[in-house]
Amino acid sequence: KNEVEQSPQNLTAQEGEFITINCSYSVGISALHWLQQHPGGGIVSLFMLSSGKKKHGRLIATINIQEKHSSLHITASHPRDSAVYICAVHNDMRFGAGTRLTVKP
Amino acid sequence: GAVVSQHPSRVICKSGTSVKIECRSLDFQATTMFWYRQFPKQSLMLMATSNEGSKATYEQGVEKDKFLINHASLTLSTLTVTSAHPEDSSFYICSAGQGSYEKLFFGSGTQLSVL
Numbered sequence: 119k120n121e122v123e124q125s126p127q128n129l130t131a132q133e134g135e136f137i138t139i140n141c142s143y144s145v146g147i148s149a150l151h152w153l154q155q156h157p158g159g160g161i162v163s164l165f166m167l168s169s170g171k172k173k174h175g176r177l178i179a180t181i182n183i184q185e186k187h188s189s190l191h192i193t194a195s196h197p198r199d200s201a202v203y204i205c206a207v208h209n210d211m212r213f214g215a216g217t218r219l220t221v222k223p
Numbered sequence: 224g225a226v227v228s229q230h231p232s233r234v235i236c237k238s239g240t241s242v243k244i245e246c247r248s249l250d251f252q253a254t255t256m257f258w259y260r261q262f263p264k265q266s267l268m269l270m271a272t273s274n275e276g277s278k279a280t281y282e283q284g285v286e287k288d289k290f291l292i293n294h295a296s297l298t299l300s301t302l303t304v305t306s307a308h309p310e311d312s313s314f315y316i317c318s319a320g321q322g323s324y325e326k327l328f329f330g331s332g333t334q335l336s337v338l
Contacts, residue, residue, distance in 0.1 A: 151327060153327075153329075158331075159261075159314055159316070159331065159332040159334070160329070160331050160332065161267075161316065161318075161329035161332075162329070163326050163327040163328065163329065166326060166327070204266055204267065206267070210269065210282075211257060211259075211269045211272075212269070213266045213267045213268070213269070214266060215265070215266045216266045
């Protein structure tokens with residue numbers, strides 16, 4: 119079993135839909151990162167969380183330390199949100215397998 | 224904002240040659256940089272943590288003699304793939320954190336193809 123599990127693996131949505139991507143981990147962590155990787159390979163760090171909730175534009179990330187679970191939400195999804203979203207837990211930087219999101223116009 | 228520059232973006236080399244990949248933090252000092260490898264349709268895998276002025280910490284299964292990491296300054300870390308073989312073909316990415324890693328900044332990656 120992977121230390122970091124993401125779901126779903128693939129997600130297709132229509133423009134405007136609310137998106138949720140989940141991440142569960144089994145190890146102790148100091149922080150959790152949500153990353154976005156575009157088709158060209160470039161990676162952007164969206165959030166780092168150690169507790170609670172963070173919001174940036176249409177993106178919201180939450181973490182429940184007790185349950186070892188985090189979610190990334192995208193409101194009013196847009197085709198430009200299409201990318202692979204990766205959850206990474208920080209002590210030793212372990213990565214989830216990623217969620218490939220496709221938002222159709 | 225902070226930027227991490229990685230070069231080259233793509234390299235094709237013959238089997239047995241060595242390839243050096245550079246990772247620079249352009250406007251901040253990075254005491255720690257991370258090196259990752261990513262195979263097609265797979266997620267990132269941490270290879271090593273590079274600490275300025277000291278030896279890198281390698282993940283289990285990563286050969287330190289094959290993947291030489293040098294972090295000689297606070298803005299530059301290099302990864303050298305020595306005696307590259309076709310199985311080393313992969314996408315290599317670096318990242319650097321600022322402060323307490325509130326944000327991690329990633330290089331644009333290097334696609335290595337070993338013929």
